[in-house]
Amino acid sequence: MGLGEALRKAMDKIGNAGAIDKDTVKEAVKEMQRALIAANVDVTTVLSLSKKIEEKAFKEPPKGVTQREYIIKVTYDSLVEILGGKTAPEHPKKILLCGLFGSGKTTAAGKLAHYYKKRGHKVGVIAADTYRPAAYEQLQTNAKLAGAEFFGIKTETNAGKVVKEGVKELEKKCDIIICDSAGRSGLDDELVKEIQEIDKALNAEEKWLVIGADIGNLAKKQAQAFHKAVGVNGVIITRMDGSSKGGGALVACNETGASVYFISTGEKQ
């Protein structure tokens, strides 16, 4: 069972309990602790999280909110806090997605497009992965599924150029632009140069690192390298469904100062 599922099960304990008492909350917190520790989150963080939840859970809920809703909110907020404290912006203008090979960028581009489309935005995606031949079609398919606009130039190998054209085109009809980028097996000079060119052409305020939960403690090094290249301010953790070691990535990302904005748990939008 992955971390996401384990946490959801713990939350369901509160959501589905007949009556909410101290024991229900204690049991749910214990389950959460087990899930987080099994996922490599350090014990100090886990204990301070549990303390926070137990302290707040039995305070008087705000008017119009039931005790159950209040406890769920307190628990959710406390979890978000250990993931960096900030939630994803409601209306980002432009988002650059970066990350190593196969981390889940193109999938995340589709999921994000779907997420913001559902919230009433007009979303466009740019295929700036000119490196892998199938990347263009993959993003095009994801965009179509999400009902988002798509921009790409199939014959162009200069990613910066594609982005420049894409912004010009999509700005006319979209209020959110999401830019996919190419991955590499390591963060070499070539990739750094390319991601910086894309960054310059896109001029985005949001630069989100996409990172697989399965890479565990390697996440810290990756996050620092991308941060140095473009200034990462958000993190998306993918494959949380398939790995139980996502906690290493969570804590490592936390150290770069960027918040975890989304946790992805599947291949579908």
Ligand SMILES: Nc1nc2c(ncn2[C@@H]2O[C@H](COP(=O)(O)OP(=O)(O)OP(=O)(O)O)[C@@H](O)[C@H]2O)c(=O)[nH]1
């Ligand atoms: N189970 C699971 N699979 C995922 C998730 N996100 C992506 N994948 C799968 O992981 C593989 C790689 O995802 P992509 O989105 O193509 O990754 P990428 O970072 O764009 O890869 P490159 O463009 O080659 O660097 C695909 O098979 C996806 O379906 C996730 O959250 N959960």
Ligand SMILES: [Mg+2]
């Ligand atoms: Mg891709």
